[in-house]
Amino acid sequence: MQTLVVERSEGVVTVVMSRPEKKNAADPTMWRELAETFTAVAANPDDRVLVLTGAGGDFCSGADLAGMSDDALAYMANAGEAARALHALAVPTIAKVDGVAVGAGWNLALGCDLVVATDRARFSQIFVRRALSVDMGGSWLLPKLVGIQKAKELAFFGDMLSAADAAALGLVTRIVSPAELDATVDSMATRLAHGPAQALSLTKQLLDAAAEGGSMELALRREGHAQANNINGVDAKEAKAAFLERRDAVFYRPAEIAGAEPASVG
Structure with missing residues (x-):
């Protein structure tokens, strides 16, 4: 990795964008490495939570304009792949934000399930100041999060x-x-990593699917499919046993979950 530092500890994957001299502005290499890393996390059943952050006191100042090639469409396809791979993750994701998170950097943070920020963090959809339009999924994320007028x-x-x-x-x-x-x-991150992985993943999928639209009837069908998976899974059996034995449930078992197929809401 040229632009990222990736660390793993007890189910938590921490991805650090590491171009501090540029406030972690993303160049084509970083976009590619982010997409590859997110895809690798999706394929690894021992990776249960992802934390995305930046080095040197900033999250990400957006795209490195100096790194843009003459083929703008190819550049955007490369960046968009990182946004798609992050959105596709079934595990919980946390953006850990200090300093600036602007432009594509802010939309990377918004692409995470949770955003934890310091009181000195700053945010901007700065694109228009560079005569650019919103990217990295911002045009899809913002209206869902704040409504169309505030997004505009x-x-x-x-x-x-x-x-x-x-x-x-x-x-x-x-x-x-x-x-x-x-x-x-x-x-x-530790609480999530040691929680019931399948139930957390299915809960994320259910909420994301509902946010994209559909009826109560469709939501109920999805919930039924998800809950059947949970009821028949090892985590629910462990939760029941722990309740009956009056002890804390133990869900984090890396060796046992290796190779497990992720469940889907259908």
Whole structure:
């Protein structure tokens, strides 16, 4: 890896975008390495949670404009593959944000399930200031998260938002001090990694599918399919045994889940 640092510990995969001299602006190599890394996580049953962050006190300042080639369409296809691979992950994902998260960098963070930011983090759909339009899935994510009018305001003006401003819009899950960031995200990621992996994955799939539309009837059918998978799975049996034996359930068993096929909501 030329632009990323990838670390694994007890089911938690931490992906660090590491171009601190550019505030972790993404060049073509980083887009490719992000897509490859997300795809590898999807294929590894021992990877149960993904944390995405940046080196040097910033999350990501967007695309490195100096790294754009003359073939703009090919460049965007490369970047878009990273966004698609992140969105496709069935495991919980956490964006750990300090400093700037702007442009494509902010939309990478919004592509995660949870966003934990420091109180000094700053966010912007900065594209318009560069005479560019929204990318990295922002045109799809923003209206779903904040509604169409607020999405247009964010994209039309490209104003810089504080972490508190972003949280007020529902775009930040939790705000902490810089000193608390590592411990907070570590705690959240560890809880998720040691939780019932299939149930968490199916819950994510159910919520994502509902956010994309459909009826209550369709949601109920999906829920039934998902719950049947859970009831027949090893985690539900362990949860029941733990309840009857009055002990904590143990869901994190790397050796036992190796090679397991992920369940689907249908």
